[in-house]
Amino acid sequence: MPTAEPICPRCGYDLSAESRKWTHACPLDGACWECGLRLEWADLFSPDRRRDVFFVEHAPERHEVLPAAWRTWWWAIRPPVFWSRIRLETAIVPRRIAWWVFCVLLAFHAFCALASNAILGKLRGWDLFLPFRDDIRAETFTAWLAPVGCLIADWRGTTIWGYRFAPAWEFTSWGPAYLPLLAMSLMLPIMLLVLKDTRAKARVRRAHILRAAVFGLAWLVPLMLLALAHFAFNQWAASSNRTNLLYFQIGPKWLALESIWGFALVPFGAAWILWWWWSALSRGWRLDEHGRVWLAASAPALLVVVIVLALDQDLVNLLA
Numbered sequence: 001m002p003t004a005e006p007i008c009p010r011c012g013y014d015l016s017a018e019s020r021k022w023t024h025a026c027p028l029d030g031a032c033w034e035c036g037l038r039l040e041w042a043d044l045f046s047p048d049r050r051r052d053v054f055f056v057e058h059a060p061e062r063h064e065v066l067p068a069a070w071r072t073w074w075w076a077i078r079p080p081v082f083w084s085r086i087r088l089e090t091a092i093v094p095r096r097i098a099w100w101v102f103c104v105l106l107a108f109h110a111f112c113a114l115a116s117n118a119i120l121g122k123l124r125g126w127d128l129f130l131p132f133r134d135d136i137r138a139e140t141f142t143a144w145l146a147p148v149g150c151l152i153a154d155w156r157g158t159t160i161w162g163y164r165f166a167p168a169w170e171f172t173s174w175g176p177a178y179l180p181l182l183a184m185s186l187m188l189p190i191m192l193l194v195l196k197d198t199r200a201k202a203r204v205r206r207a208h209i210l211r212a213a214v215f216g217l218a219w220l221v222p223l224m225l226l227a228l229a230h231f232a233f234n235q236w237a238a239s240s241n242r243t244n245l246l247y248f249q250i251g252p253k254w255l256a257l258e259s260i261w262g263f264a265l266v267p268f269g270a271a272w273i274l275w276w277w278w279s280a281l282s283r284g285w286r287l288d289e290h291g292r293v294w295l296a297a298s299a300p301a302l303l304v305v306v307i308v309l310a311l312d313q314d315l316v317n318l319l320a
């Protein structure tokens with residue numbers, strides 16, 4: 001349960017010396033001595049004003065956590081909505097942030113993996129989950145392994161020689177946009193934390209950066225959904241002998257639809273991540289220098305996207 005403390009909600013500076021000066025009356029608003037945040041004292045002293053029962057971190061009952069987690073995702077996918085609602089004064093409950101990862105990201109991943117297994121079962125026979133049907137067992141596991149990689153079957157002639165695990169940079173069913181966008185999502189908060197200059201300018205408590213980093217992974221849900229839709233289309237095309245639909249002809253070259261849609265998502269995802277952090281810095285944390293801090297953190301994050309893309313052999317082949 002959030003408690004009322006006279007500390008600055010942005011930088012954590014103890015403002016109790018200020019409140020001790022009040023004897024008969026107190027001002028309604030003031031500013032933090034350390035970071036200059038304009039604040040209403042009532043936001044610090046009234047626990048009700050620091051809670052939002054519709055937010056996953058503050059859902060009062062256990063059975064309300066799941067709907068609140070998805071409601072929070074629906075705010076987060078529209079960054080200005082999230083950051084207008086979740087303010088610096090909104091008390092941070094780290095345990096519930098972990099619950100959000102479980103209820104939204106992991107649960108949706110499990111749902112998509114089950115759905116893609118069901119598609120395989122429907123199109124290729126439900127006995128594929130039995131040990132003797134080893135021809136496509138790799139694909140049934142690959143959907144589950146998406147965040148870290150995939151399982152590849154090694155064929156010798158018409159029989160499978162063995163399976164090997166391939167890391168996500170070789171292949172993931174979440175598509176080629178996943179790793180560059182993940183790298184960007186990690187790089188931005190790291191830059192805010194480690195760059196002495198941005199930390200000094202930002203003066204934002206680590207817990208706020210952690211909260212923004214975790215809910216800033218909201219883009220994974222549409223990515224998983226698109227990957228599932230793509231998988232379903234692929235399987236349908238393969239099972240109905242329409243594999244020609246999976247390739248595009250540009251000039252003399254045949255390009256796999258998979259690579260094209262995958263890489264096309266990168267600019268959209270990157271734009272969303274930039275929008276998320278812009279909203280966090282300006283609307284959520286109300287930084288005076290939000291433009292400069294945002295640029296200092298965004299530039300290295302975009303550079304990381306370019307580096308991860310440049311290391312992707314598939315993109316190199318696509319552009320060659």
Ligand SMILES: [Zn+2]
Nearest residue numbers: 008011032035
């Ligand atoms: Zn402060």
